[in-house]
Amino acid sequence: xxxxxxxxxxxxxxxxxxxxxxxxxxxxxxxxxxxxxxxxxxxxxxxxxxxxxxxxxxxxxxxxxxxxxxxxxxxxxxxxxxxxxxxxxxxxxxxxxxxxxxxxxxxxxxxxxxxxxxxxxxxxxxxxxxxxxxxxxxxxxxxxxxxxxxxxxxxxxxxxxxxxxxxxxxxxxxxxxxxxxxxxxxxxxxxxxxxxxxxxxxxxxxxxxxxxxxxxxxxxxxxxxxxxxxxxxxxxxxxxxxxxxxxxxxxxxxxxxxxxxxxxxxxxxxxxxxxxxxxxxxxxxxxxxxxxxxxxxxxxxxxxxxxxxxxxxxxxxxxxxxxxxxxxxxxxxxxxxxxxxxxxxxxxxxxxxxxxxxxxxxxxxxxxxxxxxxxxxxxxxxxxxxxxxxxxxxxxxxxxxxxxxxxxxxxxxxxxxxxxxxxxxxxxxxxxxxxxxxxxxxxxxxxxxxxxxxxxxxxxxxxxxxxxxxxxxxxxxxxxxxxxxxxxxxxxxxxxxxxxxxxxxxxxxxxxxxxxxxxxxxxxxxxxxxxxxxxxxxxxxxx
Numbered sequence: 001x002x003x004x005x006x007x008x009x010x011x012x013x014x015x016x017x018x019x020x021x022x023x024x025x026x027x028x029x030x031x032x033x034x035x036x037x038x039x040x041x042x043x044x045x046x047x048x049x050x051x052x053x054x055x056x057x058x059x060x061x062x063x064x065x066x067x068x069x070x071x072x073x074x075x076x077x078x079x080x081x082x083x084x085x086x087x088x089x090x091x092x093x094x095x096x097x098x099x100x101x102x103x104x105x106x107x108x109x110x111x112x113x114x115x116x117x118x119x120x121x122x123x124x125x126x127x128x129x130x131x132x133x134x135x136x137x138x139x140x141x142x143x144x145x146x147x148x149x150x151x152x153x154x155x156x157x158x159x160x161x162x163x164x165x166x167x168x169x170x171x172x173x174x175x176x177x178x179x180x181x182x183x184x185x186x187x188x189x190x191x192x193x194x195x196x197x198x199x200x201x202x203x204x205x206x207x208x209x210x211x212x213x214x215x216x217x218x219x220x221x222x223x224x225x226x227x228x229x230x231x232x233x234x235x236x237x238x239x240x241x242x243x244x245x246x247x248x249x250x251x252x253x254x255x256x257x258x259x260x261x262x263x264x265x266x267x268x269x270x271x272x273x274x275x276x277x278x279x280x281x282x283x284x285x286x287x288x289x290x291x292x293x294x295x296x297x298x299x300x301x302x303x304x305x306x307x308x309x310x311x312x313x314x315x316x317x318x319x320x321x322x323x324x325x326x327x328x329x330x331x332x333x334x335x336x337x338x339x340x341x342x343x344x345x346x347x348x349x350x351x352x353x354x355x356x357x358x359x360x361x362x363x364x365x366x367x368x369x370x371x372x373x374x375x376x377x378x379x380x381x382x383x384x385x386x387x388x389x390x391x392x393x394x395x396x397x398x399x400x401x402x403x404x405x406x407x408x409x410x411x412x413x414x415x416x417x418x419x420x421x422x423x424x425x426x427x428x429x430x431x432x433x434x435x436x437x438x439x440x441x442x443x444x445x446x447x448x449x450x451x452x453x454x455x456x457x458x459x460x461x462x463x464x465x466x467x468x469x470x471x472x473x474x475x476x477x478x479x480x481x482x483x484x485x486x487x488x489x490x491x492x493x494x495x496x497x498x499x500x501x502x503x504x505x506x507x508x509x510x511x512x513x514x515x516x517x518x519x520x521x522x523x524x525x526x527x528x529x530x531x532x533x534x535x536x537x538x539x540x541x542x543x
Contacts, residue, residue, distance in 0.1 A: 127183075326344025517529075
């Protein structure tokens with residue numbers, strides 16, 4: 001990449017040339033910000049249904065996707081990923097990469113926090129330092145392993161210095177920005193109890209107005225936002241735990257937007273003239289993770305056998321109604337380095353039984369359950385309560401595994417409680433749903449050092465670690481691609497989890513909302529551009 005400072009158009013060209021040798025990768029890019037015909041009409045309230053509260057509104061420590069969705073529209077970042085999965089200026093108006101690739105310097109726009117204080121280089125550097133602080137123990141710290149430091153050159157200039165040239169320096173410097181004028185007097189060791197966890201300042205197009213736990217959270221337009229103002233006055237996130245209740249709320253007009261529709265609900269809603277069902281590309285995958293602190297999962301043959309015992313085709317047909325595909329690993333299908341040669345594990349009970357026998361498992365007491373050295377091949381699957389898809393999936397998993405001599409019980413818990421057990425290592429296997437990142441780096445879930453991130457099963461493979469280091473150290477995608485193929489082959493042969501399926505993302509949208517563009521980036525990707533015609537507005541003082 002050249003050294004010159006450049007704007008959005010120049011950046012797009014340079015990124016395409018430098019990263020992929022052309023702009024043919026990624027997903028479809030919308031050609032119009034505004035809908036045809038009507039002019040956007042500012043004002044109104046949109047209501048979005050979620051199945052529960054965000055865990056915490058602090059990007060340093062948040063783990064839930066709900067928190068991520070809300071923070072994505074209340075925070076700004078140095079750069080933003082566009083719908084073509086390329087990086088574009090946001091808080092930074094331009095930047096330059098050093099010729100040796102060992103630093104990138106960002107030049108900032110004038111910006112303010114929602115309390116009127118300026119947002120400058122000190123905020124960015126202090127935020128980076130908090131992500132790296134041992135006392136904070138951020139689950140995202142591993143993303144910055146190759147960043148040596150962030151330096152405030154002056155109030156409007158920040159430089160990040162790297163330990164080595166990076167494939168994507170923009171990804172490695174992408175992090176949330178917190179207000180230094182508030183965090184400087186806070187103890188990082190007490191980050192779990194910071195006031196801003198529930199009442200954060202905003203630097204994006206919306207700000208948090210109120211949060212009633214278990215009921216709703218309301219965003220309002222951030223009037224101090226220096227960028228293009230949001231069109232809606234307010235966005236209300238209403239918490240409705242039951243899947244069926246969220247669909248009914250959409251049908252009756254109680255809410256305007258429901259993400260994560262089950263396939264059968266999507267089919268039902270397609271006949272409703274007041275609702276549009278939108279299917280987007282997905283970065284989500286369901287998986288059954290093994291806890292490597294349990295001795296029964298130490299042998300790769302056992303884990304491979306358990307994966308081959310599972311009938312993914314049945315899951316996709318009966319659970320997804322065909323809206324999905326088998327998963328092969330932790331890199332999202334929408335991303336450039338997802339394997340184009342590997343396929344998901346087939347349903348092959350015969351090979352599963354053979355591998356289990358090779359690993360020393362047999363039914364010595366003829367009770368139908370395999371054992372080895374006096375230990376039964378029996379374990380508990382931990383999963384989320386209130387998710388019909390996971391509950392139905394667990395039934396299929398149990399049936400499939402029993403056919404090869406494995407006894408399984410299922411324990412369903414409320415999400416926060418289940419995540420606590422998962423993060424503490426108090427589980428045998430975990431049936432989960434993960435949103436993979438869009439830059440194709442699975443390190444946070446499979447690297448041996450990522451146990452403080454999302455590698456809750458304590459998977460460790462020297463070969464995978466080595467391949468990741470090699471792939472992430474190559475800028476040229478033509479050279480890096482074969483290495484990423486090796487990464488995914490290694491993860492299939494020595495699996496940290498049984499990767500099950502990638503469901504299509506199905507979103508239900510009330511037709512009273514205009515210019516809604518769910519995307520693989522986020523179901524509310526362009527929330528600040530949503531609008532409602534004046535005659536379709538229902539809430540005058542509050543929903």
